[in-house]
Amino acid sequence: MKAMVYRGPYKIRVEEKDIPPIEHPNDAIVRVTRAAICGSDLHLYHGMMPDTRVGMTFGHEFIGVVHEVGSSVQSLKVGDKVMVPFNVYCGSCYFCARGLYSNCHNVNPNATAVGGIYGYSHTSGGYDGGQAEFVRVPFADVGPSIIPDWMDDEDALMCTDALATGYFGAQLADIVEGDTVMVFGAGPVGLFAAKSAWLMGAGRVIVIDHLEYRLEKVRTFAHAETYNFAEYDDIIVHAKRITDGLGADSVIDAVGAEADGSFLQQVTGTKLKLQGGSPVALNWAIDSVRKGGTVSVMGAYGPLFSAVKFGDAMNKGLTLRMNQAPVKRQWPRLFEHIRNGYLKPNDIVTHRIPLEDIAEGYHMFSAKLDGCIKPILIPSAA
Incomplete structure (x- = not known):
C-alpha cells in the first residue's frame, strides 16, 4: 500500500509499506477512503513531539471501508463503511467504563495520562495512522461506527476529531x-x-x-x-x-x-x-x-x-x-445536530489533496498558504 512516512522534521513522503495484518482477534483492517491533516499533526511534522519515530505513518482522522476483520469481531463485517474516532481504547477498563475513552488504561504502555491515539508518536501508543491506503484498527467492536446512510462522508470524517473536539x-x-x-x-x-x-x-x-x-x-x-x-x-x-x-x-x-x-x-x-x-x-x-x-x-x-x-x-x-476529547461519547448528539441541519461540518474543508501529494499538503497547511483551513487526503484506492 501507499502510506505517508515520517523521515524527520519537515520531511515526509509517500512510500510503499506492507498492508497491516490482523494482530489480534479483535482487530479490523480498514481501507481508507478519506483522511485529514489535523493542526496537531503539525507538532509531529515540525519535530516538536517527543518520540516521533522515523518510519511512522501519521493521521488520526480517517474513515473507510472494512477490508478484513479478526475472528472475534462481532459488530463489523467486510464492506461496512466506518468512521473511526481518533482514540484507541479498550472499552472496559476503569476509565472507559466512565466514558473517559481518551484516558484508556490498557492501550498505551508509554504514558500514564493519555490513552492511545492513531498516528501520534509513541507517547500515544505508537499506532500507525490513517494517512495511508490501509490502517489497522484495534478493538474494532469498540471504537468504529458504521456511517449512517444519510451522512456525507466528509461530515463523518470531521466527526472523528475536529468537530467532536x-x-x-x-x-x-x-x-x-x-x-x-x-x-x-x-x-x-x-x-x-x-x-x-x-x-x-x-x-x-x-x-x-x-x-x-x-x-x-x-x-x-x-x-x-x-x-x-x-x-x-x-x-x-x-x-x-x-x-x-x-x-x-x-x-x-x-x-x-x-x-x-x-x-x-x-x-x-x-x-x-x-x-x-x-x-x-x-x-x-x-x-x-x-x-x-x-x-x-x-x-x-x-x-x-x-x-x-x-x-x-x-x-x-x-x-x-x-482533556483529549472522548470522541465517540459526542457522536449521538452530533449526529442529531447534523441530521437536523444545525451543523454542516464539511463547510470548513478548503482543500482536497491526493495522498501522493501529501508533502505539499503538509507544507501548505503548515505555512498557512492558499487560505488552507482544513485539508482532506484522498487515497488513490478510494
Missing part, C-alpha cells in the same frame, strides 16, 4: 444560557467550538486569531465576533474592554502549543505570539476570563515544561477543564 471544548466551558464565550484560535477546532457554543446557549461568541482568512471563515461559518490580536497592543486589555471590564464568562483555548518555534521556546514559553510553541494562548485565556469563570483547554500541549499562570487562575477562582 470543538464540541467537547464547548461542553467543558460550562456555558449557561446567555453567557459570553471567547475562543482563542480560529482553526478547525476553534471554528467548531465557536459554532457549538451557540448550540449550548451562548448569548455572545467572540473568536480571536491573527490570520484574517481564518477570521473571515469564523464570520461566515460560526457567525461570531472576531478580533485580530495583531492589531492590538494588548489583546487582554481589549478583551476586557469589550466585556464591560469583567472578562468573558468562559474562554476556550483552541490553540495549544502550536509547534512554531525552537525547543527553547517550547520549554520556556518565551515566544510572545499566539502561534508560538508556548502556553501564551492558555495564559491569555486565564487573563481574559472573568473571576469565577471557566477555562476550557482543547489545544494540544506536549509533555514539556511551560510557565502557566496558575497563581492567577487560583486567585481568580477559575475552573480549569481539559
Whole structure:
C-alpha cells in the first residue's frame, strides 16, 4: 500500500509499506477512503513531539471501508463503511467504563495520562495512522461506527476529531444560557467550538486569531465576533474592554502549543505570539476570563515544561477543564445536530489533496498558504 512516512522534521513522503495484518482477534483492517491533516499533526511534522519515530505513518482522522476483520469481531463485517474516532481504547477498563475513552488504561504502555491515539508518536501508543491506503484498527467492536446512510462522508470524517473536539471544548466551558464565550484560535477546532457554543446557549461568541482568512471563515461559518490580536497592543486589555471590564464568562483555548518555534521556546514559553510553541494562548485565556469563570483547554500541549499562570487562575477562582476529547461519547448528539441541519461540518474543508501529494499538503497547511483551513487526503484506492 501507499502510506505517508515520517523521515524527520519537515520531511515526509509517500512510500510503499506492507498492508497491516490482523494482530489480534479483535482487530479490523480498514481501507481508507478519506483522511485529514489535523493542526496537531503539525507538532509531529515540525519535530516538536517527543518520540516521533522515523518510519511512522501519521493521521488520526480517517474513515473507510472494512477490508478484513479478526475472528472475534462481532459488530463489523467486510464492506461496512466506518468512521473511526481518533482514540484507541479498550472499552472496559476503569476509565472507559466512565466514558473517559481518551484516558484508556490498557492501550498505551508509554504514558500514564493519555490513552492511545492513531498516528501520534509513541507517547500515544505508537499506532500507525490513517494517512495511508490501509490502517489497522484495534478493538474494532469498540471504537468504529458504521456511517449512517444519510451522512456525507466528509461530515463523518470531521466527526472523528475536529468537530467532536470543538464540541467537547464547548461542553467543558460550562456555558449557561446567555453567557459570553471567547475562543482563542480560529482553526478547525476553534471554528467548531465557536459554532457549538451557540448550540449550548451562548448569548455572545467572540473568536480571536491573527490570520484574517481564518477570521473571515469564523464570520461566515460560526457567525461570531472576531478580533485580530495583531492589531492590538494588548489583546487582554481589549478583551476586557469589550466585556464591560469583567472578562468573558468562559474562554476556550483552541490553540495549544502550536509547534512554531525552537525547543527553547517550547520549554520556556518565551515566544510572545499566539502561534508560538508556548502556553501564551492558555495564559491569555486565564487573563481574559472573568473571576469565577471557566477555562476550557482543547489545544494540544506536549509533555514539556511551560510557565502557566496558575497563581492567577487560583486567585481568580477559575475552573480549569481539559482533556483529549472522548470522541465517540459526542457522536449521538452530533449526529442529531447534523441530521437536523444545525451543523454542516464539511463547510470548513478548503482543500482536497491526493495522498501522493501529501508533502505539499503538509507544507501548505503548515505555512498557512492558499487560505488552507482544513485539508482532506484522498487515497488513490478510494
